[in-house]
Amino acid sequence: MKKLGFLTKLGALFIVLSLTIYSIHYAIFSDAPFIFRYFIAQLGFLPINVLLVTIVFNSLMTNRAKNERLIKMNMVIGAFFSEVGTELLKTLTCHYFTPETFGQQLLLSDSWEQADFANAKNLLKNSHLSQIDPASLQDMNSFLIAKRDFLLRLLENPNLLEHESFTNLLWAVFHLSDELGQRNDLASLSNSDYAHLREDVKRVYLSLANQWLDYMQHLKANYPYLFSLGVRTNPFNPQAEVEVR
Numbered sequence: 236m237k238k239l240g241f242l243t244k245l246g247a248l249f250i251v252l253s254l255t256i257y258s259i260h261y262a263i264f265s266d267a268p269f270i271f272r273y274f275i276a277q278l279g280f281l282p283i284n285v286l287l288v289t290i291v292f293n294s295l296m297t298n299r300a301k302n303e304r305l306i307k308m309n310m311v312i313g314a315f316f317s318e319v320g321t322e323l324l325k326t327l328t329c330h331y332f333t334p335e336t337f338g339q340q341l342l343l344s345d346s347w348e349q350a351d352f353a354n355a356k357n358l359l360k361n362s363h364l365s366q367i368d369p370a371s372l373q374d375m376n377s378f379l380i381a382k383r384d385f386l387l388r389l390l391e392n393p394n395l396l397e398h399e400s401f402t403n404l405l406w407a408v409f410h411l412s413d414e415l416g417q418r419n420d421l422a423s424l425s426n427s428d429y430a431h432l433r434e435d436v437k438r439v440y441l442s443l444a445n446q447w448l449d450y451m452q453h454l455k456a457n458y459p460y461l462f463s464l465g466v467r468t469n470p471f472n473p474q475a476e477v478e479v480r
Contacts, residue, residue: 304394307394308395308401309453311389311401312401312446313450313461314389315389315401316450318385319382319385319408320447321447321470322470323375323378323379323408323439323443324444324447324470325470326371326374327436327439328440328444328470330366330371340354340355340358341355341358341359341472342472343462343466343469344466345455345466349452352448352449355448359441359445359448360441364433364436364437367436369421369424372415373421373422375415375436376416376421379412379415379416380412380416386412390405400445400446401446404442404446407442407443408439408443411436411438447470
């Protein structure tokens, strides 16, 4: 209501100001026909003015603001992978690929194009989760507990709302952490409970891997030096070395 009252007062002020200027013009030149013709001409231009200012200009400003928020969001995603995502992805990958085929089709390089990233996502979609031993579940639980404060701080970032897939990934990770943390003994799970946890792990893995590929594609297009580091720390490559050889 306060905003509406302010806009009403502002509109009334502009109308009074316009009438005052027209009155001054008439007092000096006494040319009412000119004022009328000028008013009609300006009135005819008004729809075009609204189109240019309200629609076109506002759209450009909105897109610019959105791009700036996405840049900040990708900085948050980068921090997530540096602190949590890459290590978690490396841990989970060994349960999806055998040592012989350990991510061979996911070895990034500077020659990758959009089609390569799309093929990598299809590979992940068709991959299957192998058995997960209790020790791995316990390690995941300990790792996620250690990173919980960091993950909670990510949720406080207002730019997060601009990135639905990353938000869904964080919720999946939190859900897995809660599921693992609520079990008293991960070494003695029933078959049905184990199957339930496997689905939670699968949800996290697929979301995490796809998000990593999207992030790498963004880095390749905009930040080649960060993409180079991503290639050298590729969680799908067991021979990856951060040192430049």
